[in-house]
Every structure is written in structure tokens, then in C-alpha cells.
Amino acid sequence: MKTLLTGGTVVSMDPAVGDLARGDVLIEDGVIVEVAERIDAPDAEVIDANDRIVMPGFVDNHRHTWQTAFRGIGADWTFAEWAAAMHGTVKPHYQPEDVYAGTLLGRLEALHSGVTTMLDWYHVAQTPQHEDAAVAALRDAPGRSIYCLGAGWGTPAPVDAAVRRVHADLAGEGLVTMAFGLRGPEATSMDTVARELKLAAELGLRTSLHVDLVGGAVADLRAHGLLRETTTFVHGNGLGDDELRMLADAGSSLSISPDVELKMGFGWPMIGRALAAGLRPTLSIDDVPSVGGDMFSTMRTAFAVQRGLDGGLRSRDLLAFTTIDAATSCGLDARTGSLTPGKDADIILLRTDDLTVFPVTDPAATIVSAGHPGLVDTVLVAGHVVKRDGILVNVDLPVLRTRLLESRNRIAAAAGIPLDGTWLPQPEST
Numbered sequence: 136m137k138t139l140l141t142g143g144t145v146v147s148m149d150p151a152v153g154d155l156a157r158g159d160v161l162i163e164d165g166v167i168v169e170v171a172e173r174i175d176a177p178d179a180e181v182i183d184a185n186d187r188i189v190m191p192g193f194v195d196n197h198r199h200t201w202q203t204a205f206r207g208i209g210a211d212w213t214f215a216e217w218a219a220a221m222h223g224t225v226k227p228h229y230q231p232e233d234v235y236a237g238t239l240l241g242r243l244e245a246l247h248s249g250v251t252t253m254l255d256w257y258h259v260a261q262t263p264q265h266e267d268a269a270v271a272a273l274r275d276a277p278g279r280s281i282y283c284l285g286a287g288w289g290t291p292a293p294v295d296a297a298v299r300r301v302h303a304d305l306a307g308e309g310l311v312t313m314a315f316g317l318r319g320p321e322a323t324s325m326d327t328v329a330r331e332l333k334l335a336a337e338l339g340l341r342t343s344l345h346v347d348l349v350g351g352a353v354a355d356l357r358a359h360g361l362l363r364e365t366t367t368f369v370h371g372n373g374l375g376d377d378e379l380r381m382l383a384d385a386g387s388s389l390s391i392s393p394d395v396e397l398k399m400g401f402g403w404p405m406i407g408r409a410l411a412a413g414l415r416p417t418l419s420i421d422d423v424p425s426v427g428g429d430m431f432s433t434m435r436t437a438f439a440v441q442r443g444l445d446g447g448l449r450s451r452d453l454l455a456f457t458t459i460d461a462a463t464s465c466g467l468d469a470r471t472g473s474l475t476p477g478k479d480a481d482i483i484l485l486r487t488d489d490l491t492v493f494p495v496t497d498p499a500a501t502i503v504s505a506g507h508p509g510l511v512d513t514v515l516v517a518g519h520v521v522k523r524d525g526i527l528v529n530v531d532l533p534v535l536r537t538r539l540l541e542s543r544n545r546i547a548a549a550a551g552i553p554l555d556g557t558w559l560p561q562p563e564s565t
Contacts (some may be wrong), residue, residue, distance in 0.1 A: 136162060136163070136165075136177055136180075136518070137161065137162065137163045137176055137179035137180065138162040138163075138179055138180045138181075138182060138480075138515075138518060139159060139160070139161050139162075139174060139179040139182070139362070139544045140160040140161075140162070140182050140184045140189055140482065141159045141174070141181055141182070141184055141185075141187065142157060142159070142183060142184050142185040142290065143157075143158060143160075143184025143187045143188065143189035143484065143500050144157065144158070144187070144188050144189065144351060144487065144495070145154060145158035145160065145170060145189045145190075145191070145474065146190040146454070146474075146498050146499060146502075147170060147191075147452060147473055147474040147475070147484055148191050148455065148458045148459050148472065148473040148474065149459075149473040149475045151206075151475070152170050152473070152474060152475060152476075154498070155170070155172055155216070155294050157172060158170060158171065158172055158189070159171060159172070159173055159174040159521070160174075160184075160189060160474060160480075160482065161174045161179065162178050162179075162480040162482075162515070162518045164517030164518065165479060165480055165517040165519065166477065166478065166479060166480060166518065167474060167475065167476050167477065167478050167479070167480050167482075168476055168477075169420045169476055170474050170475075170476060170477040179203040179540070181522075182484075182513065184484055186486065186487050186488040187484040187485060187486060187487060187512060187513070188484065188485040188487055188498050188501075188502065189474070189482060189483075189484055190454075190482070190483060190485070190498075190502075191251075191458045191459070191471065191472055191473050191474055191481060191482060191483070192249055192250065192251025192252065192456070192458075192471070192482060192514065192515075192516070192527050193248075193249050193250045193251065193252075193430040193458060193461075193481045193483070194250070194251070194253075194417075194446065194458060194461035194462045194465065194467075194471065194472060195245060195250045195253045195254065195418075195419050195420055195457075195461070196254045196281075196343070196367060196388075196390050196417055196419050196461050196464050196465055197343065197367070197369050197392065197419045197420070197421060198241070198245070198253055198254065198255060198256060198392045198419060198421065199255075199256050199257075199258065199293055199421065199422045200237055200238045200240075200241030200242055200245075200253075200255050200269075200272075200430075201229070201233075201234050201237045201238055201241075201257065201259050202221055202225075202237060202241075202423065202424050202538075203236075203237040203238070203240050203241035203244070203271065203423055203539070204236065204237045204240075204446075204539050204542050204543035204546070205225065205232065205424045206423045206424060206428075207222070207423070207424065208220075208424050208554070208558065209221070209422075209424035209425045210398075210424075210425060210426075211559075212369075212424075212425065212559075212560065213398070213399055213400050213562075214347070214399035214400055214401065214418070215562035216337060216559065216560045216561075216562060217399060217422070217424070217425060217560075218288065218562070219560040219561060219562045219563060220424075220552075220558070221422075221424065222287075222288035223560075223563065224550050224552060224556050224560060225552070226259060226261075226287075226288070226490040227550075228545075228546045228549040228550050229259055229261065229265070230265075230545065231262070231264040231265050231267070231268035232268065232452050232542065233545075233546060234259055234265050234268040234269050234272070234543045234555060235268040235269070235271060235272045236270070236272075236535070236538045236539045236542045237272075237539065237542065238255065238266055238269045238272035238273060239272035239275055239276055239535065240271065240535055240536075240539050241255075241354070241423065241546065242255070242273060242276035242278055243276050243446060243527060243530060243532075243535070244428050245278065245428065246276065246277070246278045246424075246514055246516075246521055246522065246527065247429065247508060247511065247514075247522065247527055248428065248430065248431070248508035248511055249428035249429075249431075249432060249483040249485070249508070249511040249514060250278070250306070250429075251278060251279055251282070251415075251471065251481040251482075251483065251514060251515075251516050252278070252279040252280070252281075252461075252462065252465065252467060252471055252472075252481060253279075253280055253379065254280075254281040254283050254314060254343065254419075254465060255269065255273060255280060255282055255283060256283045256285060256316055256343060256369075257269050257282060257283060257284055257285060257289055257316065257427075258285045258286065258316060259287060259288050259292050260285065260286050260287030260294065260297075261287065261336075262534055262547070263297065263300065265427070265490075266284065266297060266300075266301055267304075268499075269282060270282055270301065270304065270305065270311065273311045274311050277310075277516055277519065277521040277528075277529075278310065278468075278521070279310050279311075279471065279479075279481060279517070280310065280311050280312075280517055281311075281312050281314050281465060282301070282305065282311060282312070282313050282314070283299055283313075283314040283315070283343050284297060284301055284313065284314075284315060284316060285288050285290055285315070285316020285317070285318045285343075286316070286318050286320070287458065291323075291542060292444070293330075295325075295330070295331070295333075295362035296369055298315055298334060298338070298340075298456075299334075299338070301313060302338050302340065306336050309517075310516065310517065313340055314340055314341045314342060314343055314465075315331065315334070315335040315338075315340045315341070315342045315343075316342070316343055316344065316345065317331050317332070317342050317344035317345035317347060317366070317402060318343060318358055319352060320348055320352045320356060321345075321346060321347070321352050325355065325356075325359050325361070326385050328356070328359075328361055329361060331365075332361055333459055339363075341365045341366070341367070341370060341465065341466050342363065342365060342366045342367070343366065343368075343390070343487065344366065344367075344368060344369065345365045345368075345369045345370060346369070346371050346373070346374065347370050347371075347372065347373065347401060348369060348372060348373045348401060348402070349373045350374055350375050351378075352373075352374075352378075353368070353374055353378035353379075353381050353382060354375075354378055355430075356378070356379065357381050357385070359470045361381070362381060362385035363387065363389060364386030364387060366387050366388070367377070367387070367388040367389070367417075367464045367465075368382060368387060368388070368389050369390045369392070369419070369495050370390075370391065370392065370396060370401060370405075370525075371389055371391075371405055372396055372401040372403070372404075372405060372446060373402070374405070376408060376411070376412055379405070379408055379409055379411075379412035379414055379490060380412045380413065380414075382412070382414055383412050383413040383414040385388070387414075387415060388415075388416055388463070389409050389415075389416050389417065389421070389465035390416075390417050390418070390419045390464065391404045391405055391406060391409075391416050391418055391437065391462075392418070392420065392421035392426075393418065393428055393433060393435070393437040393440060394420075394421075394425075394426035394427070395421040395425055395435060396433065397436070398425060398426065398439070399425065403440065403444065404437060404441070405439055405506075406437055406440075406441045406448070406456075407441050407444055407447050407448075410435065413479045415455075415456075415460045415463075416460070417457070417460050417461040417464050418430065418433050418434060418437055418453070418455050418456045418457050418459075418461070419433070420433060420472060422471065429507070429508045430457050431490070431503075431506040431507050431508065432507075433457075434453040434454075434456075434457060434503050434506075435503065435504065436504075437453060437456070437504075438450070438453050438503055438504070442553065450497070450499040450500040450502070450503040450504065451499045454502065456501065458472050458473065459472035460472075461474050462492065469525060477515060479516075479517045479518070480515050480516075480517060480518040481515065481516055481517065482514075482515045483511055483513065483514050484508065484511075484512045484513035484516075485502065485511060485512065486509075486510045486511040486512050487501075489509065489510055490511065491505060491507065491509070491510075492505050492506070492510065498515050509525075509556040511525070512564070516548075539563035
């Protein structure tokens with residue numbers, strides 16, 4: 136099967152390919168085979184990319200989709216309030232069908248806004264049926280997804296058996312693969328971290344862990360010989376410059392969620408400090424009860440904040456953080472993250488004739504400074520069109536919306552919480 140994207144403005148994110156003011160992209164059997172100014176492929180299905188930017192899909196390496204049903208409810212919350220609400224109050228009432236509905240709608244939302252690859256950081260951790268529901272939802276969404284199975288918030292019990300069980304189910308999977316969500320030294324013992332890293336290495340899994348406000352965690356891991364190039368550290372606002380250099384030396388990755396970090400009180404996003412330490416940062420959404428779920432607004436926040444702090448960054452830096460750099464953090468840079476011949480065709484087409492961006496003079500600057508989900512006209516994952524003319528393909532949204540609303544309302548009723556914007560959770564410490 137051949138597909139030709141023709142006549143678009145190509146932003147490849149591959150220095151060897153470059154950008155094309157007018158270019159074509161040829162796809163065969165789901166793989167990019169050629170990127171050039173003009174390609175003759177009379178036997179290919181043609182997708183007209185005129186008035187479109189053609190670029191690699193975004194990669195979000197940290198999102199908790201199980202919380203999708205409670206979108207916006209925590210916009211005014213601190214981190215402690217969010218933890219008390221989502222983990223202390225709401226999560227105990229989640230049934231497997233609630234995990235499925237939230238995960239599926241959350242993954243479809245990400246696809247709708249141009250996120251072709253997403254790591255779903257799962258920390259509901261209640262029963263095997265909950266885990267299976269999350270995996271089923273990711274399989275039912277036509278995106279490239281990484282199911283990152285982690286322990287529940289504050290759960291002391293080992294998750295080794297669950298990781299082995301799900302890994303056996305996902306072994307050899309195409310679009311849905313697996314990672315291991317570590318608890319980390321802020322939440323458990325070094326012996327537990329070491330055991331979980333050993334299991335991850337045995338199964339060939341990349342790992343991800345949250346390090347939020349307290350410095351010293353990375354130094355402790357290094358002292359115990361537990362820093363790995365296969366680990367992505369999330370947030371890290373409390374890390375010192377020396378610890379960032381430790382991550383860079385180890386080849387580890389850093390995932391920054393600027394909107395959540397600023398709103399919840401974590402502190403300034405670590406982009407500038409990470410770059411100064413020789414560490415390539417990446418960007419992620421985190422959770423939609425608190426922030427928007429699209430990468431455009433995330434890039435815009437990160438860009439504006441860092442420019443305000445030190446005048447650093449260029450528009451293309453943000454595109455790299457959310458495409459090739461994020462793909463590298465997931466171990467998928469050989470398959471996605473740039474429009475490179477030989478890679479899978481994970482591609483998005485953004486409208487340039489929309490009045491919110493027209494006329495597009497500098498594509499990268501336009502995407503970062505003025506982009507929004509409404510520009511996402513077409514999305515391809517592994518060469519398959521999953522969104523066309525602004526509409527997700529073969530998705531019955533009315534049915535799914537009804538299912539998610541029923542899930543939200545049932546959980547809220549069981550938890551005894553209002554849905555009128557008046558709920559202010561009380562952290563345990565108070």
C-alpha cells in the first residue's frame with residue numbers, strides 16, 4: 136500500500152532531510168520511503184497537503200489518562216489537593232469500566248490533537264481487571280501507545296507479578312508496548328528501586344519515575360548505582376544542577392509538564408537548567424483534571440516561561456522536545472519522531488489557511504506561538520489515516536461521550552463530591 140502526501144510545507148525534524156517549502160512524502164506499507172520536493176508515484180493514494188504543514192506527530196511521554204472523566208475539575212488545585220482528590224477520594228471508586236472509558240477517551244483526545252505516540256502512566260493499581268481495562272482501551276485507540284504500569288499512589292505492595300503478567304500479554308505487540316513506572320526513592324526504599332530496575336532490565340522495559348519537589352533523589356540513586364539511560368525522570372523541579380548533570384552523564388531523560396508544575400506549585404520548569412547541564416528536556420501533559428490535553432498549549436507555556444526567565448530557546452527547540460527528543464526518551468527514535476525515510480509514518484497535517492495562523496511565514500514559529508488542536512486536519516499512525524478532514528476515523532464519539540459521563544457521574548455520586556466547581560479537597564496533612 137502506497138500513500139503520497141503532496142504539496143505541503145514539510146517540517147521534517149531531521150537535519151539530513153531538512154524542511155521543504157513545498158514537498159511530498161511517500162509512504163509504503165506504513166513506512167516513510169522518500170521525502171522530496173516532488174515525487175512521482177502514480178500508483179499511490181494521494182492526500183492533498185496543500186495549505187498544510189506536514190510534520191511528525193507529537194510524542195507525549197507522561198500522561199495519566201485514567202483521570203480523563205474529571206477534566207477541568209482541578210484547575211484551581213495545588214498538588215496536595217490534587218493528590219487528596221484523585222488518589223484519596225476518587226480513585227477508590229474506579230471500576231475497570233471507568234479505567235477503560237477514561238483511558239480510551241484520553242487517548243483519542245491526544246490523537247485528535249496530533250499526539251501520535253503517548254506514554255500512559257498508569258497508577259490506579261487496584262486489580263488485574265483494572266490493568267486489563269487500560270490495555271484494552273489503548274488497543275482500541277488507533278495510536279502508538281506505551282502502557283507504563285506503575286504502583287498505585289502510596290501502594291507498598293510489590294507490582295512485580297502484575298508487570299510480568301501484562302508484559303507477557305503485550306510481548307510482540309505492534310502499536311501498544313510497555314514500560315515500568317517506578318516508585319522511586321521518594322516513595323519507597325532503595326532495595327525496592329533496585330529490584331524493580333532489575334526486573335525492568337530482565338524484561339527489556341524502559342522505566343519512568345516521578346521526582347517532584349525534594350532534591351537529593353538522583354544523587355541517592357547514583358550513589359547506589361541505579362541511574363540508567365533507559366529511565367525518564369518526570370518533573371524534577373527540586374533537583375540541583377549537579378543532579379541534572381548526573382542525569383545527563385547517565386543518558387537519562389527528563390519529562391517536564393510546565394502547566395501542571397506552575398499551577399500546582401512545583402516551581403519553575405527545568406528546561407533552561409536542564410539544557411545548561413547537557414540534558415535534552417522533553418514535554419508532557421500530565422493530567423487533564425488540572426490542565427489542557429494538547430501539546431500546543433504545553434509548548435507555548437514552556438516557551439514563554441523560559442524566554443521570560445533567561446531569553447533562551449528558539450521555536451524549533453520546542454518542536455524537538457515534543458517530537459524527536461521525546462521519541463528518544465521512549466526508546467522509539469528509530470521508529471518515530473521525525474520524517475525520516477525508514478521510519479514509521481507517524482505524521483500530522485496542520486492547516487495553514489485557518490484564520491488563527493494565516494499567513495504562515497515561519498512554520499515552526501507559527502506552530503509553537505499560535506498552534507492549537509483545531510489546526511490538526513489529518514493524522515496518520517504507521518501510515519494509517521486515523522483522522523481525516525478534522526474528524527477521527529471510525530470512532531463513535533456520541534456513544535463514548537455518554538459512557539464517560541456515566542462513569543464520571545457514578546464515581547462522583549459514590550465519592551460524595553459535587554461537580555459544580557465548588558469542591559476543594561482537603562489534603563491529609565490538614
